[in-house]
Amino acid sequence: MYNVLLVDDEPFITEGLIDAVDWSAFGLEVVGSADNGKRALELLRQVPVDVLITDISMPVMDGLALIRQARERIPALKVIILSGYNEFDYLKEGMRLGIENYLLKPVNFEELRSTLGATADKLNAARPERAFGEDEIGILRDNVMKRWLTGRIGPAELAERLALLGIGAMKPYSAAAIIRFSGDEGKAYEETARVLAGEEDVVLFRDTEGDDAIAAFGMDDPELGRKLAEKKLLALAEAGEGRIRIALGGAKPTAAAGESYEQARRALQLFLIAPDRRYIDCDALPSASAISLPEGVLEWDAFARDFVAKDKPELLRRIGADFAVIRATADPMRAKGAAVELIIRMKLETDKLNRPDAAEAYRSALDLAVGAESPGELEEAVTAAATYSVDSFAGEDMSPVVKQVLRHIQEHYAEPMTLKSLGQMYHIHPNYLGQLFHKQTGETFADYINKYRIGKAKELLLESPLKVNEIARQVGYWEIGYFYKQFKKHVGIVPSEYKGLL
Template structure:
């Protein structure tokens, strides 16, 4: 219903207007009434009025003066005058004051009702016209926003050539010539990676990469909260560094900012300090964690795509270097690596064949910790994850079972790291996959020969430190022919009985050396070797380095 204001100093006239017309049938309602123009103006400040019915002759502020003031302040409001003067001069004055029409007193309701119908139609037509204009303006703005985002994305992807006209149109806050830097900004996953892991555990561990990716996505409330955190940070950055343009990445949810350097208030170091200051403010305010990756500065607009890749790469290093900070591409150079990640597959296969889940989990934890401790590159982390996954698949295949439903059919380490994000979640994911593979392998080892070999392995696991332990003794313990045991043991494990005994002894020796034991004679005897020299020879053959390497290492 459209609101109506009645202004007349005669109470009876106002009552006749209210009661003599079915206002609702014309789409109107009486929203207020006043005795003079001054009170009427006061009501207009408090409520929105579409139609005012006004007496010309009133005290304090008359109808003509009211119309002049109201017409300036509220040009969309319709006004109809009431007057007891039928002269042409009064009619002209009313129309000049902005009246849509005027009625003579006493009011003829039969003449007033058609006027209301006409006014209702005019107001509806004007409202429709305004709606069309707003829609057209919104579509124009939306079209510009879509074209702007598309052009900036394509420019940063390198799929369109830079040109001055498009740059000026879509990046008006950036100077045409200058130095720039690209920022990649993203809210950190927080507990979402753990939630994703728990969902995988509860739902039976998916093997299809697409389903795994779907499970890894944050819920709508989580995404909304993360967007707010980034929005707040970017708003503060834009206020302090106005010479910048921001766009949302088409996939992945990262926000990309192109900032002008000198014209933005300083060089790249000044921009870096501002980013660090805003991150500190966000942390102190207790907001969610946000990480920023920053590219090297560049001048050539055609190098923008390379800078965008640098910023994204810097951002990805939050997995190794930590979240909630600024990561500059120029400071990401990894230190030389001492670990041989390519040997992980062979080493993990050995541990998997031993069948000790705790030892496997500890090894994965050790490799990942070493990767982080030595400032490895992301590529080295990807290699490590790939080698661990390959070892798990090989171990499953060796035991005539597969890893479907445990590992994706085509594992992409980079996509996995991007999905799980947090270092701790990646470690838990790998350890849980290893545990699942071991459980699956154990479930198929229930054939008579498998059970026999399992008994032999259990005996060896308990007694490997006995210097007298040999094939005959082991076979006698489980009441089986030594030759038969040797054959089925090799078939089931890939090792001979002697090789498995040696493997158990070497694994235990390395654990002792890693824990700080430095007396090689003591270690040798503790794992079943009276001859320390022979022990050292076997140890070097197994691990590629002599045990003395651990003995002289700083604890």
């Protein structure tokens, strides 16, 4: 990965770029951001950077001055300018400084992606060839194959990466299987690799976003190939002795292999209501032809819009309206398959939030849907799943890393901590973490942690017989004078006066 630094005095620009671009697809990683040239130079002294993307017009130090000084420190630095000014003098000076491109705001993302691709190619060409170790090959294989199944890698780059990994050309058809381990994951993965060893057209790799393994089967004949894949997977399930669960997607043209992966993901959810099974084929999923409901009824696309908008009233209204249509049909219970499919789609979306209680919530909804004997019970199951889902997403405006930091403060408030130490812990630059924390909590990191510690101190002052200096240490203050200062700032009186309120 090559490191990227973003510099713009408008935070929504840098945050928007971070979210809108799949940086890993170009072999790039954003390691920090700054709101002026001076702060950017400070970051460049702390973090190795290969690509600088900067605005020109900024306070304290403008972008052109930043480029000149940054180049003195990193001569090979690649620079891309983003500017709201279409002025010849700026462009001319930028070209003199040797930039990759001069892009006007609002950013044309196609042009930006093209520029990033060309820049990454230049960096790759300048990098000396070296042999990869076994661990590096494994990481590269995991990353490339997952990007392939999720449609985040182009054909040319895929062919190049497969050649580097020693993987032969893709067969015309492919099927994806997800293999979930329990117990000792290391041994289970080794067992999977042993059972599938020597299979020429199978690539086994780890899911880069989870603990599962994924087997990609290549095949010339989709029907015969899938039967052979199923035979191998059943043997694996048997060898796993209860430690392995497997879900297999359908055989698809290799260019559309992501569809097979999605089918396998959905099939995997059926283990919630069939915990004793070890193998589930995607054919167990309800098909559209079997459901045969009126157009628009219990369809995921319509529900997804309400999830994105976090519109709970509209979501519940839609469920009620759909079931009113279902009750008016000749065979209302034919909606059972559609309801199960809808609940599975809800769970797959909510899985992105990593909620620990999600499995149980959706298991209950699926159990109710599968065992439903009336449209009312079926509606109750869909409503329960939808309510849980939209409530989950309603609280997800906050960045995952900020939520992790808040949880860390709650659990370790008495321990020393700084933005720098938390940045190292969560792999994010401390300056950017501070900006993100302030934006999403409305408070600076220092104010938040002081307020939290003082809150704990207030509890101890009222409930424990400890002395003030002992309480200060218990909540993370080793300098008693600073504790008194913060306590008076947040409470209005000193600790001894507060304790005297009892």
